[in-house]
Amino acid sequence: MADQWNNLRDARFLLDEDTRPLNPVPPVILTTPAAMRRWRSANSGSVGFVPTMGYLHEGHMDLVRRSIDENLLTVVSIFVNPTQFAPDEDFSRYPRDEVRDLAQLSAAGVDAVYLPGATDMYPEGYQTYVEVEQVTRPLEGARRPGHFRGVTTVVLKLFNAVGPDRAYFGRKDAQQLRVIQRMVRDLDLGVEVVPCDIVRETDGLAMSSRNVYLSPEQRTAATVLKRALDDTRRRWAEGERDADTLRAAVSRLIDAEPLAELDYVSLADDESLQELEGTAVRPAILSMVVKFGKTRLLDNIELA
Ligand code: AMP
Numbered sequence: 001m002a003d004q005w006n007n008l009r010d011a012r013f014l015l016d017e018d019t020r021p022l023n024p025v026p027p028v029i030l031t032t033p034a035a036m037r038r039w040r041s042a043n044s045g046s047v048g049f050v051p052t053m054g055y056l057h058e059g060h061m062d063l064v065r066r067s068i069d070e071n072l073l074t075v076v077s078i079f080v081n082p083t084q085f086a087p088d089e090d091f092s093r094y095p096r097d098e099v100r101d102l103a104q105l106s107a108a109g110v111d112a113v114y115l116p117g118a119t120d121m122y123p124e125g126y127q128t129y130v131e132v133e134q135v136t137r138p139l140e141g142a143r144r145p146g147h148f149r150g151v152t153t154v155v156l157k158l159f160n161a162v163g164p165d166r167a168y169f170g171r172k173d174a175q176q177l178r179v180i181q182r183m184v185r186d187l188d189l190g191v192e193v194v195p196c197d198i199v200r201e202t203d204g205l206a207m208s209s210r211n212v213y214l215s216p217e218q219r220t221a222a223t224v225l226k227r228a229l230d231d232t233r234r235r236w237a238e239g240e241r242d243a244d245t246l247r248a249a250v251s252r253l254i255d256a257e258p259l260a261e262l263d264y265v266s267l268a269d270d271e272s273l274q275e276l277e278g279t280a281v282r283p284a285i286l287s288m289v290v291k292f293g294k295t296r297l298l299d300n301i302e303l304a
Contacts, residue, residue, distance in 0.1 A: 048066075059172065067166065204223055221257050262291075288300070
């Protein structure tokens with residue numbers, strides 16, 4: 001039976017795109033690091049991996065589809081990682097909908113879903129963490145102490161279990177992407193990190209599992225982030241390079257929206273994320289966090 005199952009799954013990849021079955025075989029679900037590793041050892045061929053915290057939206061599914069296009073097999077993990085949340089953050093109320101997530105992943109044709117439990121990932125006595133240095137310090141790292149230590153630790157653990165050839169990360173979490181790229185290089189992980197563009201709602205708001213926290217009024221007001229980024233892009237295209245001027249223009253636009261509170265706006269070197277002063281050099285990244293009540297929304301634009 002196991003062989004038949006595997007043959008059936010492999011057969012999907014021998015078919016032309018147009019003749020792939022409409023109802024793909026449901027993904028295998030693995031719930032422990034050991035089971036995940038066994039699956040990986042039993043399956044050869046390139047593996048693409050999409051780590052997520054679930055409550056999937058089109059931003060996640062875009063990463064998933066890219067992985068399916070570029071690899072023989074695709075693994076998606078769903079794990080709300082407790083070590084990347086500070087005690088006063090939203091870990092316990094983070095939105096979850098496993099049934100809907102699995103239905104979406106199944107319809108997309110994902111091969112395996114890794115759903116480890118918190119005690120499988122962090123059993124009693126757990127005491128090992130990964131710390132990336134400089135690039136974790138500014139921006140989110142300065143506001144969320146310990147956040148990136150949780151992120152890098154869990155991503156390394158997920159990589160160890162999944163054994164991916166490629167891993168897909170969104171440009172929406174720009175600092176996270178750069179931190180992971182640094183860890184992969186520094187620790188010789190041999191995983192190709194594939195950055196994916198930000199997927200937005202039709203009114204420009206970057207998709208995020210946390211958008212569900214917004215009231216209807218906050219949701220409408222939240223379009224101000226994209227307007228501020230578009231304004232930055234226009235100024236940059238017109239030749240504006242003064243770092244303070246670019247940051248101040250964003251501040252003014254956000255301040256003009258009564259429901260929005262600017263947490264920070266940054267114009268930084270695109271790789272190191274060191275803040276730029278005076279005349280900005282290329283490539284740069286303008287990023288911001290805007291708060292609507294307790295909800296922090298993150299967005300950014302790369303300026304090449
Ligand atoms: P999360 O579930 O929030 O941890 O996100 C999982 C992955 O999806 C991360 O690599 C995110 O950067 C990526 N992602 C989340 N939202 C978006 C989006 N709107 N566009 C592109 N990627 C996204």
